[in-house]
Amino acid sequence: MSTTELPQLTRKDFSSDQEVRWCPGCGDYAVLATVQSTLADIGARPESTVFVSGIGCSSRFPYYMNTYGMHTIHGRAPAVATGLSVSRPDLDVWVVTGDGDALSIGGNHLLHALRRNVNLTILLFNNEIYGLTKGQYSPTSPLGSVHKSTPMGSIDRPLNPVSLALGAEATFVARSIDSDRKHLSEVLAAAHAHRGASFVEIYQNCVVFNDDAFAAVTGKDTKQQNQIRLRQGEPVVFGPEGERAVVAGEDGSMRIVPTAEAGDRVVVHDATREDPTTAFALARLAPSPTGPTPIGIFRAVEGPVYDDLAREQVARAKAAAPADLRALLEGGNIWNVG
Amino acid sequence: MSATTTPSTSTGEPHRPVELHDAVIRFAGDSGDGMQLTGDRFTTEAGLAGNDLVTFPDYPAEIRAPAGTQAGVSSFQLHFSDHDIHTAGDAPDVLVAMNPAALLKHIGALKPGGTVIVNVDEFDERALQKAGAMTNPLEDGSLVDFRVQEVGLTSLTLRTLEAEIADGDMTRKEAERCKNMLALGLVSWMFSRPMDATEEWLREKFAKRPVLAEANVKVLRSGRNYGETTEAFAFTYEVPAAQLPPGRYRTISGNQALAYGLVAAAQRAGLPLFAGAYPITPASDILHELAKLKHFDVTTFQAEDEIAAIASAIGAAFGGSLAVTASSGPGIALKTEAIGLAAIYELPLVVVDVQRGGPSTGLPTKTEQSDLLQAVVGRNGEAPVPVVAVKSPGDAFDAAIEACRIALTYRTPVMLLSDGYTANSAEPWRIPDVDGLPDLSTAFAFATERNDADRFLPYLRDPGTLARPWAVPGTPGLEHRLGGLEKAPDTGAISYDGANHHAQTVLRHERITRIGAQLPPLDVDDPTGDADVLVVGWGSTDGPIRAAVHTLRGNGRRVAHVQLTHLAPIHPDLEEVMRRHRVVICPENNMGQLALLLRARTLIDVKAYDRVTGAPFLSSELVDVIERLGGDALEGER
Ligand code: SF4
Numbered sequence: 001m002s003t004t005e006l007p008q009l010t011r012k013d014f015s016s017d018q019e020v021r022w023c024p025g026c027g028d029y030a031v032l033a034t035v036q037s038t039l040a041d042i043g044a045r046p047e048s049t050v051f052v053s054g055i056g057c058s059s060r061f062p063y064y065m066n067t068y069g070m071h072t073i074h075g076r077a078p079a080v081a082t083g084l085s086v087s088r089p090d091l092d093v094w095v096v097t098g099d100g101d102a103l104s105i106g107g108n109h110l111l112h113a114l115r116r117n118v119n120l121t122i123l124l125f126n127n128e129i130y131g132l133t134k135g136q137y138s139p140t141s142p143l144g145s146v147h148k149s150t151p152m153g154s155i156d157r158p159l160n161p162v163s164l165a166l167g168a169e170a171t172f173v174a175r176s177i178d179s180d181r182k183h184l185s186e187v188l189a190a191a192h193a194h195r196g197a198s199f200v201e202i203y204q205n206c207v208v209f210n211d212d213a214f215a216a217v218t219g220k221d222t223k224q225q226n227q228i229r230l231r232q233g234e235p236v237v238f239g240p241e242g243e244r245a246v247v248a249g250e251d252g253s254m255r256i257v258p259t260a261e262a263g264d265r266v267v268v269h270d271a272t273r274e275d276p277t278t279a280f281a282l283a284r285l286a287p288s289p290t291g292p293t294p295i296g297i298f299r300a301v302e303g304p305v306y307d308d309l310a311r312e313q314v315a316r317a318k319a320a321a322p323a324d325l326r327a328l329l330e331g332g333n334i335w336n337v338g
Numbered sequence: 339m340s341a342t343t344t345p346s347t348s349t350g351e352p353h354r355p356v357e358l359h360d361a362v363i364r365f366a367g368d369s370g371d372g373m374q375l376t377g378d379r380f381t382t383e384a385g386l387a388g389n390d391l392v393t394f395p396d397y398p399a400e401i402r403a404p405a406g407t408q409a410g411v412s413s414f415q416l417h418f419s420d421h422d423i424h425t426a427g428d429a430p431d432v433l434v435a436m437n438p439a440a441l442l443k444h445i446g447a448l449k450p451g452g453t454v455i456v457n458v459d460e461f462d463e464r465a466l467q468k469a470g471a472m473t474n475p476l477e478d479g480s481l482v483d484f485r486v487q488e489v490g491l492t493s494l495t496l497r498t499l500e501a502e503i504a505d506g507d508m509t510r511k512e513a514e515r516c517k518n519m520l521a522l523g524l525v526s527w528m529f530s531r532p533m534d535a536t537e538e539w540l541r542e543k544f545a546k547r548p549v550l551a552e553a554n555v556k557v558l559r560s561g562r563n564y565g566e567t568t569e570a571f572a573f574t575y576e577v578p579a580a581q582l583p584p585g586r587y588r589t590i591s592g593n594q595a596l597a598y599g600l601v602a603a604a605q606r607a608g609l610p611l612f613a614g615a616y617p618i619t620p621a622s623d624i625l626h627e628l629a630k631l632k633h634f635d636v637t638t639f640q641a642e643d644e645i646a647a648i649a650s651a652i653g654a655a656f657g658g659s660l661a662v663t664a665s666s667g668p669g670i671a672l673k674t675e676a677i678g679l680a681a682i683y684e685l686p687l688v689v690v691d692v693q694r695g696g697p698s699t700g701l702p703t704k705t706e707q708s709d710l711l712q713a714v715v716g717r718n719g720e721a722p723v724p725v726v727a728v729k730s731p732g733d734a735f736d737a738a739i740e741a742c743r744i745a746l747t748y749r750t751p752v753m754l755l756s757d758g759y760t761a762n763s764a765e766p767w768r769i770p771d772v773d774g775l776p777d778l779s780t781a782f783a784f785a786t787e788r789n790d791a792d793r794f795l796p797y798l799r800d801p802g803t804l805a806r807p808w809a810v811p812g813t814p815g816l817e818h819r820l821g822g823l824e825k826a827p828d829t830g831a832i833s834y835d836g837a838n839h840h841a842q843t844v845l846r847h848e849r850i851t852r853i854g855a856q857l858p859p860l861d862v863d864d865p866t867g868d869a870d871v872l873v874v875g876w877g878s879t880d881g882p883i884r885a886a887v888h889t890l891r892g893n894g895r896r897v898a899h900v901q902l903t904h905l906a907p908i909h910p911d912l913e914e915v916m917r918r919h920r921v922v923i924c925p926e927n928n929m930g931q932l933a934l935l936l937r938a939r940t941l942i943d944v945k946a947y948d949r950v951t952g953a954p955f956l957s958s959e960l961v962d963v964i965e966r967l968g969g970d971a972l973e974g975e976r
Contacts, residue, residue, distance in 0.1 A: 049811075069817075070653070070820050072821075073675050073822060079645065083612060083614060083649065083653030086639060087612050087657045088657040111642075321633040323635065328598065328601070328634070332590075334588050338582075
């Protein structure tokens with residue numbers, strides 16, 4: 001490590017020379033800009049940052065970053081990133097994926113990267129649609145979604161990405177919104193600072209095939225009604241005047257009641273709670289983002305990091321025995337001829 | 339079993355060993371009888387005695403196949419000799435049958451006049467029924483052609499351990515399980531083998547339960563004493579040491595040698611080794627071996643599936659590790675898309691395929707060579723990938739290093755084909771001089787500086803190898819993005835231009851073709867230099883083909899042999915060599931896959947011989963095949 005001060009970088013230092021080719025108005029533009037400026041703000045270095053993506057609109061992301069990058073194959077980005085992260089502790093490895101990429105074809109890899117707690121920052125751009133293949137319903141599309149492959153409405157029950165991540169006992173789970181630059185930036189900085197697997201679901205508007213899917217939480221007139229901002233150590237209340245509150249029912253599930261009636265039953269948010277039960281109950285408040293929906297960091301706990309454990313084993317083995325190739329080849333029963 | 343001295347039948351010295359040139363012994367029993375272990379130990383004893391040897395373990399796919407049935411029989415064959423041998427032997431001279439099922443399943447293979455040692459304790463009516471025997475083979479006269487030795491292996495074992503059972507040191511069941519050591523002791527005596535190494539090994543293996551270790555040693559000795567004191571065995575035998583090339587030797591299995599080769603390559607390249615794998619028969623032992631070698635800077639990652647296994651390896655390759663993934667046919671099918679990705683990324687990667695019977699799950703524990711076309715052409719799009727094959731257990735070490743050399747020099751995924759037979763069988767291996775191994779550190783250098791005025795061009799190629807720079811993350815100024823989309827030249831930027839796609843496709847082929855052009859000359863085995871018949875094989879058929887060709891030459895036939903290590907690109911000398919011969923014969927354990935490639939590429943009418951019964955070729959079988967297909971062309975005079 002050099003001791004000389006490195007120059008403060010700007011958003012431009014993280015922008016590649018490639019022309020950005022998402023549809024005009026796509027939510028991906030806003031996320032790209034926020035990621036680039038956040039990286040500059042947190043003092044990341046382009047040479048030690050790697051973006052790994054799968055396939056889909058959002059997976060073009062690495063091409064636009066002036067960092068190292070891998071645009072891989074459909075669904076496999078978490079697995080590629082795992083190999084890179086485990087073998088290179090000095091790197092910041094980010095995964096950019098979408099709802100089809102991460103939850104359908106790549107569901108297995110996401111699950112295992114989270115439960116292993118690999119040191120990755122995983123950004124899931126959820127637009128509830130397949131954009132690149134021109135508009136089929138995705139694993140997060142609401143039941144009954146009418147799209148090209150579902151003219152009579154989809155009949156699969158959607159996944160809630162935050163519930164899934166919590167179910168896999170991910171150590172950092174958050175949700176943010178493409179257009180909310182400030183919130184997204186805060187969440188990204190926290191996700192990046194977390195050691196282990198950080199999972200961030202980003203509601204991302206697909207203007208072409210699924211416009212306004214998140215209008216309830218992003219619309220000018222509706223967002224104040226519907227965004228439940230999770231703030232560490234604070235009571236979970238929302239609405240323009242804080243007039244609604246989240247309380248825990250006797251069965252452990254959460255309900256929304258008028259704040260006036262809630263009294264001291266209002267849930268106080270604690271993302272650092274070891275047990276993911278409360279975080280999960282919060283996630284289940286809004287199975288789909290069509291009404292009041294929690295935004296922010298659901299869970300942020302410390303846990304053993306896969307990369308560290310893997311490297312610790314190698315270090316321990318190295319300390320215990322020299323890398324003596326001759327001794328290896330001559331192991332076992334030996335005899336001489338001639 | 340070929341004798342060098344005629345056995346004397348005088349009773350003066352009943353147990354003076356008869357000297358043999360070679361012998362084939364097969365241990366057969368229930369899956370739970372420890373036959374693989376018994377065979378392994380006898381192999382080590384033969385190795386320590388300086389014999390050349392080849393083994394053939396054969397076991398059922400089920401971990402606990404129904405006990406006592408023929409389906410549940412596990413066997414281990416060992417061919418050991420005082421001269422250079424290439425196969426596990428066609429027919430055993432000695433068969434050890436632990437139960438009726440083992441006897442019925444394997445007696446057909448025994449040489450006429452051969453010895454069969456049967457555990458007579460297991461021949462009750464129930465066992466006979468389970469084995470599917472109508473009558474008791476020990477009584478119905480079906481064994482008249484053989485020398486039958488009825489030994490109460492179970493009862494002798496229990497009697498040996500009477501005290502231990504009575505004292506409560508071990509259960510009757512545990513005691514009974516030692517009976518394979520009785521068989522080993524008896525056979526060791528029969529072939530005049532010292533057992534010290536086995537005793538030492540037992541004490542090490544059961545270090546945590548010394549009672550078990552001593553019980554096994556006791557039973558082992560009891561087997562030897564039984565042979566020595568009973569008059570049942572007329573002869574003992576001795577197979578003197580073979581005249582192997584001078585050097586230090588050990589026995590090694592294909593999977594072990596392959597793992598060692600990967601580690602050696604990484605060490606010689608000065609790189610960490612990353613192995614991503616998902617458990618699959620018969621490749622898992624490569625992962626197991628590598629997991630024990632972390633002190634060589636080896637990271638093993640047992641992935642969630644086959645795709646994640648190769649994907650993680652690709653990630654590690656981008657990060658600057660020597661990356662490998664090992665699997666078998668069904669797993670390779672799953673990895674196919676990712677191999678294509680590594681091909682367009684142009685990153686070094688070794689993909690090991692330990693082939694087994696297919697299609698689909700097929701025959702997991704049986705050998706086959708049927709993934710050749712999958713390796714050579716089995717990908718979407720034009721995605722040429724070099725393919726290297728393993729010829730024998732010991733050769734797996736060299737083949738692994740060669741695969742790594744190609745991967746590192748040319749920045750490409752390389753398929754390394756082994757098979758179930760090579761993976762599990764063992765042979766004496768002359769331990770190579772570490773300093774003489776190829777220096778792979780010269781095969782590549784990480785890029786450290788920009789290669790264009792003010793930018794880095796990740797696809798600017800070396801004019802000789804056409805390899806692109808390997809620039810690993812962490813290097814300032816060389817930030818670049820790889821992707822599966824078609825690339826523009828030099829910059830690697832996305833390009834959808836049709837003419838460029840054609841040019842890049844041609845270039846990717848040229849890249850791989852050049853590997854062939856830079857190989858040393860093809861090794862052709864033709865001692866007289868005037869053969870008109872050429873046998874072309876690849877992979878593990880090397881042993882049986884060499885043995886067959888040797889026999890034929892002894893009979894005055896003229897026949898040449900080429901065993902291909904490089905299957906893609908095929909060695910550029912091969913076509914010319916084929917044209918020099920009137921008849922080209924290609925025996926394979928598949929339905930003619932190499933023959934198809936050779937015909938397509940040379941328009942020479944290769945004569946194929948194919949068999950896929952899950953077992954390697956017999957040399958006698960190939961002698962017949964070459965005689966039949968070679969015909970007049972084998973004659974001494976033109
Ligand atoms: S299809 Fe939708 S998600 Fe894809 S780039 Fe266009 S707007 Fe964005």
